[in-house]
Amino acid sequence: MNKPWQxxxxxxxxxxxxxxxxxxxxxMMTTYLLFFYTDVYGLTASAAAILFVVARLADVVxxxxxxxxxxxxxxxxxxxxxxxxxxxxPYVIFAILTFVTPPxxxxxxxxxxxxxxxxxxxxxxxxxxxxxxxxxxxxxxxQEQTVLGxxxxxxxxSVQIIVAVFTLPLVALFGHGNQRRGFLLTIVLFGAxxxxxxxxxxxxxxxxxxxxxxxHQSWRAVSGMLKKNKPWLVIxxxxxxxxxxxxxxxxxxxYYFKYIQNxxxxxxxxxxxxxxxxxxxxxxxxxxxxxxKKRTMLTGIFIAAVGQLILSLGAVGNLLPVxxxxxxxxxxxxxxxxxxxxxxxxxxxxYGMAMGIQAEGILASTDDFGVNVGLGLGGLITAGLxxxxxxxxxxxxxxxxxxxxxxxxxxxxxxxxxVMFAVLLLYNERELQAKIQPDIQD
Numbered sequence: 001m002n003k004p005w006q007x008x009x010x011x012x013x014x015x016x017x018x019x020x021x022x023x024x025x026x027x028m029m030t031t032y033l034l035f036f037y038t039d040v041y042g043l044t045a046s047a048a049a050i051l052f053v054v055a056r057l058a059d060v061v062x063x064x065x066x067x068x069x070x071x072x073x074x075x076x077x078x079x080x081x082x083x084x085x086x087x088x089x090p091y092v093i094f095a096i097l098t099f100v101t102p103p104x105x106x107x108x109x110x111x112x113x114x115x116x117x118x119x120x121x122x123x124x125x126x127x128x129x130x131x132x133x134x135x136x137x138x139x140x141x142x143q144e145q146t147v148l149g150x151x152x153x154x155x156x157x158s159v160q161i162i163v164a165v166f167t168l169p170l171v172a173l174f175g176h177g178n179q180r181r182g183f184l185l186t187i188v189l190f191g192a193x194x195x196x197x198x199x200x201x202x203x204x205x206x207x208x209x210x211x212x213x214x215x216h217q218s219w220r221a222v223s224g225m226l227k228k229n230k231p232w233l234v235i236x237x238x239x240x241x242x243x244x245x246x247x248x249x250x251x252x253x254x255y256y257f258k259y260i261q262n263x264x265x266x267x268x269x270x271x272x273x274x275x276x277x278x279x280x281x282x283x284x285x286x287x288x289x290x291x292x293k294k295r296t297m298l299t300g301i302f303i304a305a306v307g308q309l310i311l312s313l314g315a316v317g318n319l320l321p322v323x324x325x326x327x328x329x330x331x332x333x334x335x336x337x338x339x340x341x342x343x344x345x346x347x348x349x350x351y352g353m354a355m356g357i358q359a360e361g362i363l364a365s366t367d368d369f370g371v372n373v374g375l376g377l378g379g380l381i382t383a384g385l386x387x388x389x390x391x392x393x394x395x396x397x398x399x400x401x402x403x404x405x406x407x408x409x410x411x412x413x414x415x416x417x418x419v420m421f422a423v424l425l426l427y428n429e430r431e432l433q434a435k436i437q438p439d440i441q442d
Contacts, residue, residue: 006144012151014204015131015138018084019156021197022128024190025095027163029120031250031271032183033098034379039393040179041101042109049383051113056376059121063365063372066125070133070361071222078207079361080134087126088198092191094120099187101180125368127198133364136346136353137207142436143289149343150284157277157335163190164250164271168264225357232348232363234427238297238420239341239370245416246334247378252408255386256315259397260405266320273327280335284343293340293347294429298421300336305417307333312410350436382408 007015034052037043043051066083073079098116102109131152139145167186175182226232253271258264280300287296307330314322349363385408389400397405 006141007139007148011138011204011206012148013155014201015134015148016151016153016155017197018131018201018205019128019152020159021194021201022124022131023156023159024163024194024197025091025120025187026124026128027160028095028099028167028187028190029124030247030375031164032167032254033117034251034383035254036099036183037113038383038391040183041113042106043113045383045387045391045393047110049380049387051110051117052376052379052383054114055117055121056372056379058118059125059372059376060369062122062125063129063369064362066122066129066368067133067359067361067363067365070130070364071359072361077202078134078137080130080137081202081205081207083126083130084198084202084205087123088195088202091120091123091127091198092195094123095191095194096184096187099183101184121372125372128371129361129364129368131201132342132345132368133349133360134205134207135342136349136360137209138205140209140350142347145346146285146288146343149346150281150339152342153284153335153339154278154281157281157338161271161274161277164274165268168268222357222359222362225352225355225359226362228355229348229352229363231351231427231429231432232345232366234423235341235344235348236366236370237423238427239366240374241416241420241423242337242341243371243374244378245374245413245420247375248382248408248416249413251378251382252405255405256409260315260402261318261320270324270327273324274331274334276328276331277335277338280332280337281339282335284336284339287336288340288343292429293344294424294427297337297340297344298424300333300340301417301421301424302333304330304333304337305414305421307331308410308414308417312414315406315410347432347436351432354435381412 034048037048037051038045070079070083073082075082077085094116098113098120100112100116102112104112135145135148138148170186170189171179171182173182174185254264254267257266257270280303284296287299291299307326307328309326311323311326311330314320314324314326345364345366349358349360352359352363385404386401389404390398391401391404
C-alpha cells in the first residue's frame with residue numbers, strides 16, 4: 001500500500017518513460033547527426049558547425065520561452081502535463097524530417113537542414129522541459145522525488161545506450177548499403193515509439209502540489225528570486241559543462257573509430273560499454289541518502305574523470321581493451337551525474353517556492369538550456385576544429401585532423417570533467433536543505 005507521499009508504480013514508470021521517449025530522438029541527434037550531415041547528407045563540416053551554432057542560439061531563447069509558457073499555462077490538466085499532449089506529434093514529425101535528404105541542390109539542402117533542425121530543437125524543448133518542471137509538483141517528499149528522478153534517468157539512459165549501440169546496425173539493416181534510407185527508416189521507427197510513450201506520460205502522470213497564489217508572478221519577482229537562488233546558478237553551469245563534454249565526446253566517437261581505428265563497425269561495441277551508466281543511476285538512492293546529493297555527484301564526476309583518463313591513454317596507444325575499460329568506468333560516473341540533475345533542479349525549484357516564487361518552468365529550463373548550449377558549443381568545437389584541420393569526408397584524414405579527432409575524443413572531455421568538479425564545489429547543499437526542509441511532508 002502506498003504512503004500518502006508516494007506515487008504508484010504506473011505513474012512512476014510513465015514518468016520515467018517520458019525521458020526514454022525523448023532520448024530515442026535526442027541520442028540520434030547528439031551521437032549521429034553531425035556524422036549524418038557530413039558523411040551522408042552532404043554538408044561541409046563548416047556548414048554543419050554554423051548550423052549547430054545558430055540552432056543552439058535559437059534554443060537558448062526557446063528554453064526561456066517554453067519555461068515562461070509553462071509558468072503561464074493553467075489548464076484543466078495542469079501547467080506542465082498538457083505539453084506532452086500538444087507537442088508530441090509535431091516533435092516526432094520534425095524528427096523524421098530532419099533525417100530526410102531532399103532532392104535539392106546545395107543551397108536547398110542547407111535551407112532544409114536549417115528549417116528541420118531548428119524546428120526539432122524547439123519541439124524537443126517543448127516535450128522535454130516539462131519532464132523536469134512537473135517533478136516537484138508530483139510529490140513534495142524529497143525521497144520520492146529522488147526515486148522518480150532515478151526511474152526517469154534509468155529509463156532515459158537505457159534508451160540512450162540502446163540507440164547508441166543499435167542505430168548503425170539498424171541503419172545497415174534497413175538501408176542495405178544505402179545509409180540515407182537506413183537513417184530515415186531508423187528514425188521513423190524511433191519516432192513512432194517515442195510518440196506512444198510521450199502520450200502515455202500525459203495519460204498517467206498528475207500534478208498535485210501547486211500554489212494558486214503564486215500564479216502570474218511578475219518577471220521582476222521571478223528574476224529577483226533567480227539571482228538569490230545560488231544553488232540553481234551552480235547546477236546550471238554544471239549541466240552546461242556536462243552536456244558540452246558529452247557532445248564533444250559522443251560526436252567524435254564515430255570519427256575516432258572510422259578514421260583512427262579504421263573500423264567503423266567497432267562503434268556499437270564501444271557504445272555497448274556505456275550500459276555501465278545504469279550502475280551509476282541505480283547507486284544514486286543509496287549514495288544520496290548516505291552522503292547527500294552534492295557529494296554523490298562529486299563522486300560521479302571523479303569516477304567519470306578517472307574513466308576518461310584511462311580511455312585517453314588507451315586512445316593514444318590504440319589499445320582497444322583499455323579504451324573499452326575507460327568507457328565502462330566513465331559511464332558509471334556519468335550515470336551518477338546525469339541521474340541527479342533533474343532531482344537537484346527540483347530542489348532548486350522548491351528553494352524558490354520557499355522564497356514565495358513558484359516558477360518551475362523557468363527554473364527547469366536550465367536543464368534544456370544547458371543541453372542546448374552544451375550541444376551547440378560541442379558541435380561548434382568539433383565541426384570547427386575538423387574544418388580548420390582540413391577534414392575531408394569519406395577520405396583518409398591528414399595528421400592534423402587525426403590529432404583533432406584524438407583531442408576531442410580523449411583530452412578535452414577530461415579537462416571539462418575537472419572544471420565541472422571545481423564548479424560543483426560551490427554548491428551549498430546545507431543552506432538549500434535548511435530552506436526547503438520545513439516544507440517536506442512525511
